[in-house]
Structures are given as structure tokens and as C-alpha cells.
Amino acid sequence: MTKVLVAGATGMLGREIAGSLLRRGAQVCALVRPESAGAEAARALKERGAEIVQGTLERPDRALDGVDVVVSAVQGGPEVVVDGQLALLRAAEKAGVSRLIPSDFAVDLFRLDDGDNVFLDDRRKAHEAFTGAGIQVTSVLNGAFHEVMTASFLEIVDWEKGTFSYWGDGDEPCDFTTVADTAAYTAAVALDADASGPVRMAGDVLSMKDFHAALERGSGRSLALRRLGSTEELAAEIERRKSVAAGPADYVALQYVWAMVTGKAKLQPLDNDRYPDIRPTGMAEFARRFAR
Numbered sequence: 001m002t003k004v005l006v007a008g009a010t011g012m013l014g015r016e017i018a019g020s021l022l023r024r025g026a027q028v029c030a031l032v033r034p035e036s037a038g039a040e041a042a043r044a045l046k047e048r049g050a051e052i053v054q055g056t057l058e059r060p061d062r063a064l065d066g067v068d069v070v071v072s073a074v075q076g077g078p079e080v081v082v083d084g085q086l087a088l089l090r091a092a093e094k095a096g097v098s099r100l101i102p103s104d105f106a107v108d109l110f111r112l113d114d115g116d117n118v119f120l121d122d123r124r125k126a127h128e129a130f131t132g133a134g135i136q137v138t139s140v141l142n143g144a145f146h147e148v149m150t151a152s153f154l155e156i157v158d159w160e161k162g163t164f165s166y167w168g169d170g171d172e173p174c175d176f177t178t179v180a181d182t183a184a185y186t187a188a189v190a191l192d193a194d195a196s197g198p199v200r201m202a203g204d205v206l207s208m209k210d211f212h213a214a215l216e217r218g219s220g221r222s223l224a225l226r227r228l229g230s231t232e233e234l235a236a237e238i239e240r241r242k243s244v245a246a247g248p249a250d251y252v253a254l255q256y257v258w259a260m261v262t263g264k265a266k267l268q269p270l271d272n273d274r275y276p277d278i279r280p281t282g283m284a285e286f287a288r289r290f291a292r
């Protein structure tokens with residue numbers, strides 16, 4: 001039985017990955033830091049059969065005993081994504097782990113340049129630090145979560161006002177995958193000894209205009225379509241927000257949108273066919289459930 005250590009298992013994506021691994025019959029160990037606010041999530045995973053081990057990315061200690069694959073779903077600044085994940089990789093290397101799936105789970109960050117996206121810059125820095133490691137590193141790339149793209153902080157869908165706002169020409173294909181489907185694919189990749197990264201998958205590929213139509217179709221609600229400006233105007237808006245930002249959270253959402261609507265971080269080719277047992281949720285189906 002493959003043993004998988006999940007770091008970040010108390011988080012939104014990490015707990016779903018741990019659950020998907022358990023469903024696929026893996027032995028799961030969750031690395032939970034002592035100060036975690038995710039005690040409830042850890043308890044739920046324990047009830048489902050996961051082993052919970054207290055530790056940190058820097059000191060995972062016995063959490064790595066007998067582990068074949070490490071999946072990281074941590075979130076944070078460079079001290080977590082670069083330094084923390086590198087420390088975990090070094091410890092995993094020493095423990096004889098064969099593969100690490102780092103906390104990427106995004107659009108194709110390898111097609112972006114420094115400065116395009118502050119969070120994805122850190123993830124590429126982590127990969128640079130991983131170079132030469134004696135452990136295979138396999139990224140899972142999923143585009144954007146349906147849940148995030150329809151949330152208010154993305155400034156696209158406003159269910160209260162009944163509007164759908166987009167940048168660009170609205171015709172560029174973008175990749176969308178739900179949190180649960182991203183977790184299912186990640187579990188499949190973790191247990192697929194032949195997978196080598198990056199592995200790219202999408203639950204749906206839609207232009208902004210298609211995205212709008214799918215939400216209307218699925219939810220049965222009408223959303224007034226508003227074009228906010230060109231991709232150049234979006235870049236200017238990002239720079240404007242950056243100049244007055246208290247932190248990256250004030251502009252990073254628009255950087256993700258820019259990477260999608262310019263087509264720069266499009267996932268291609270997609271590897272969905274490698275895991276035909278996973279039937280991902282399309283946007284219209286997601287909206288149907290959401291509207292219930």
C-alpha cells in the first residue's frame with residue numbers, strides 16, 4: 001500500500017486531497033503543525049483513517065517514516081512556499097521518499113515571467129531551489145478553482161447585483177477545475193508511479209463568455225455581461241492597485257485573471273485522459289449545485 005504524507009492537510013484543498021487518497025486506498029499521514037487552527041479538519045481525517053502527526057515543514061520527523069510520496073498543499077508567503085517546502089523536500093530526500101507534489105495547483109506558472117504573479121513567482125522560486133534534488137518533483141496544474149472564480153474577491157461574478165464582469169475580448173480559453181476534482185486528480189497522480197510532471201488537467205475549458213453562459217444555464221439566473229476593458233487596461237489596473245497596496249492580497253486576484261484572459265498561462269496539452277475514472281464537474285453543473 002502506498003503511504004502518502006500530506007502537508008497542509010487541514011486546509012481547503014489539502015483536506016480534500018487526503019480524503020481522495022483515503023478513498024483510493026492509500027495509507028495517509030497528515031502533517032499538522034502544533035499551532036494549527038485546523039483541529040476539526042484533522043479530527044475528521046483521523047476518523048476516516050488518516051494518521052495525524054504533529055510536526056513542521058522544517059521538522060517533520062517521524063511523519064516521513066515509511067512514506068513513498070509527499071503531497072504539499074500548504075499556503076503562505078515565501079517562508080512557507082519556498083523555504084518551508086525546500087526544508088520538507090530535503091527531509092523527504094533523506095527519508096528515501098520517491099516523489100514530492102509541491103503546492104502549485106494553479107494555471108501554468110512555468111509559462112509566466114517574474115512579476116506576472118507574486119504568489120506564482122514564489123512557486124517557481126521553490127522549483128529552482130528543488131533543482132538537482134534526489135527526489136522526483138511532480139506539479140499538478142489545474143487552472144482556477146470554480147469556487148474561487150465565482151467568489152466575490154475575483155470581481156467577476158456578483159450574484160447580488162446580477163452582473164458578470166470580464167477583462168479582455170472574452171474569447172480566450174481558460175482552465176477551470178473544482179477543488180474536489182483537483183484533489184481527485186492529485187490523489188491519482190500521487191498513486192501513479194509513472195506520472196512525471198507537470199501534470200495538467202482541467203474540469204472545463206471556457207472563454208469568459210462561455211463561463212458567463214455556463215453560469216446562467218446552470219443557475220437559471222441571468223447575469224448582465226459587462227466588459228471592463230482590454231487586457232492592457234487590466235495590466236494598468238494591476239499596477240495602479242500595486243502602487244497603493246497594503247500587500248499582495250490587494251492585487252494578486254487580478255494577476256491570476258490576467259494570466260488567464262491573456263492566454264499566457266493556458267494549460268496545454270491537458271492530461272485528463274490519463275485518469276479516465278475521474279469525471280470532472282463542468283461549470284454549468286457546478287452552478288446548478290450552487291444555485292440549489
Ligand SMILES: NC(=O)c1ccc[n+]([C@@H]2O[C@H](COP(=O)([O-])OP(=O)(O)OC[C@H]3O[C@@H](n4cnc5c(N)ncnc54)[C@H](OP(=O)(O)O)[C@@H]3O)[C@@H](O)[C@H]2O)c1
Nearest residue numbers: 008010011012013036037038074075103105106143144145
Ligand atoms: N487554482 C486556484 O484557483 C487556487 C485557489 C486557491 C488555492 N490554490 C492553491 O491551493 C493550495 C492550497 O491552498 P488552500 O487555499 O487550500 O490553503 P489554505 O486553506 O489556506 O490551507 C493552507 C494549509 O497550509 C498549512 N500551512 C500554512 N502555513 C504552514 C506552515 N508554515 N507550516 C505547515 N503548514 C502550513 C495550513 O495549516 P494550519 O492548519 O496549521 O494553518 C493549512 O493546512 C495552494 O498552493 C494555493 O495556492 C489554488
